[in-house]
Amino acid sequence: MNSSRRRFVGAAAASLLASRSWAACAPAPRIRTGQGLRPLPNLPLDRSPSWGARGALTAARSNVDVGSSAVRVMSYDGGFPGPVLRLRPGETLNLKFDNQLDVATNLHFHGLYVSPSGRADNIWVVAPPGAGFEYELQVAAQEAGVHWIHPHVHGHTAKQLFAGLAMPVIVQGEIDRDSELAQAEDHVLVLKDFGIENCEVAAHTPTDWIFGKEGEWLLVNGQLRPVLRAGKSLLRLRLVNASNSRFWRIALDSGEALHLIALDGRFLGQRMEVAELLLVPAARAEVLVALPDHRTRKLLYRNYPRVGRNATAEQPILTLLPPASPQPVALPGRLMNLERFDERLAEGHREVRFSPMLINGKPFHHHHQGGHVAPTFEVRAGTREIWTVHNDDVMNHPFHLHTWHFDILSVNGRPPAIAAIRDMLNLSPGDAARIGIHFSDFSGRTMFHCHIAEHADRGMMAVLDVR
Numbered sequence: 001m002n003s004s005r006r007r008f009v010g011a012a013a014a015s016l017l018a019s020r021s022w023a024a025c026a027p028a029p030r031i032r033t034g035q036g037l038r039p040l041p042n043l044p045l046d047r048s049p050s051w052g053a054r055g056a057l058t059a060a061r062s063n064v065d066v067g068s069s070a071v072r073v074m075s076y077d078g079g080f081p082g083p084v085l086r087l088r089p090g091e092t093l094n095l096k097f098d099n100q101l102d103v104a105t106n107l108h109f110h111g112l113y114v115s116p117s118g119r120a121d122n123i124w125v126v127a128p129p130g131a132g133f134e135y136e137l138q139v140a141a142q143e144a145g146v147h148w149i150h151p152h153v154h155g156h157t158a159k160q161l162f163a164g165l166a167m168p169v170i171v172q173g174e175i176d177r178d179s180e181l182a183q184a185e186d187h188v189l190v191l192k193d194f195g196i197e198n199c200e201v202a203a204h205t206p207t208d209w210i211f212g213k214e215g216e217w218l219l220v221n222g223q224l225r226p227v228l229r230a231g232k233s234l235l236r237l238r239l240v241n242a243s244n245s246r247f248w249r250i251a252l253d254s255g256e257a258l259h260l261i262a263l264d265g266r267f268l269g270q271r272m273e274v275a276e277l278l279l280v281p282a283a284r285a286e287v288l289v290a291l292p293d294h295r296t297r298k299l300l301y302r303n304y305p306r307v308g309r310n311a312t313a314e315q316p317i318l319t320l321l322p323p324a325s326p327q328p329v330a331l332p333g334r335l336m337n338l339e340r341f342d343e344r345l346a347e348g349h350r351e352v353r354f355s356p357m358l359i360n361g362k363p364f365h366h367h368h369q370g371g372h373v374a375p376t377f378e379v380r381a382g383t384r385e386i387w388t389v390h391n392d393d394v395m396n397h398p399f400h401l402h403t404w405h406f407d408i409l410s411v412n413g414r415p416p417a418i419a420a421i422r423d424m425l426n427l428s429p430g431d432a433a434r435i436g437i438h439f440s441d442f443s444g445r446t447m448f449h450c451h452i453a454e455h456a457d458r459g460m461m462a463v464l465d466v467r
């Protein structure tokens, strides 16, 4: 090899190294402390008064860094988690989805109050590898809150979700501009536990399919224990639990209360002080944290005991550094007029029973995502119903209903600790919860299920036909 050729090879190798910006494959990620929290980018959208918002989204395999380790994940637009889809109340979204994975996938707009049919939040649609689907949906006029997108292909959701397919959806409403909330510094935080084996996403074990997969690394926006340096004295943290099965109990290390303002994309009637917050899989919460002094605070993870899973040690997940000149802050009191469910208007009562991998004694049909699944319930569009949801199992199961939020009327005969309109409900063993649902505005075939992704994949899912 002559010297100019050698120089050329050397330069090519150097530029290859330089362009390979991710870390090397390491046996396990090391926690790099002090890394600044990376804000998630927004998904670019084209807006026009005539067509609304247009965008594109790609699911693909990507290399990302977790701590100091490189790992090959599944991503939306290369992100782990994916970018934030920011929508406005009342607008139409046209989203060209492109599946560059080697497996079929689709998008579920978890929590968004949109049609479950046609090209909207239609989970019966599947994009084969290399194909796409053009989603189109109309954001409700009264919407303001945090939702999220994840895949919903029966039998495959758990693996794809664990591998990284998740992204937040934020609808910015009037209340965000016209209240004390406008003074807060807004951060979207995706909570996800993760496991890595030889630079690949950790595989599911047989026990994972029973108890739900957990990973040892507790990530915030794909980072291990990042640091948020606040610019303002009031933080608004918008939390999304994008874990397959991990229940997160969140608290401040200072012992101060969290100021809870919203759950599952719906504001509470008024701000509530909570010593800690339980986020079941797929749940969202918005909390305000005041930083009126020079103290450093930490957001803590605490274990929630679950059958079949070892306890994870309490640990900090996010450090909150105060702003340069901390100030006293004003917190909002009243937030919204909660529209509570009126039991006198209920036209139907139903019983839902969760038992191991079954709902009302039946598994979801495994072989078809499409038309062959008989509905467990047929509901008349526009009516109100009360469902009693029983957990007959020894495990916790987080109940989720698509499309319609519900009012939790009682849990084991008592009013719930927090009055809220939600789309997630934690069912402990033996629990019976009564929920009120108004099947307003939309019709179509949709579903309710346990949101431990492995349980849903194995059949803890049922079809609801609203006509």
Ligand code: C2O
Pocket: 108, 110, 150, 152, 282, 400, 402, 449, 451
């Ligand atoms: Cu987030 Cu059918 O689920």
Ligand code: CU
Pocket: 108, 109, 110, 111, 400, 401, 402, 403
């Ligand atoms: Cu959902």
Ligand code: CU
Pocket: 396, 397, 398, 450, 451, 452, 455, 456, 460
């Ligand atoms: Cu379950």
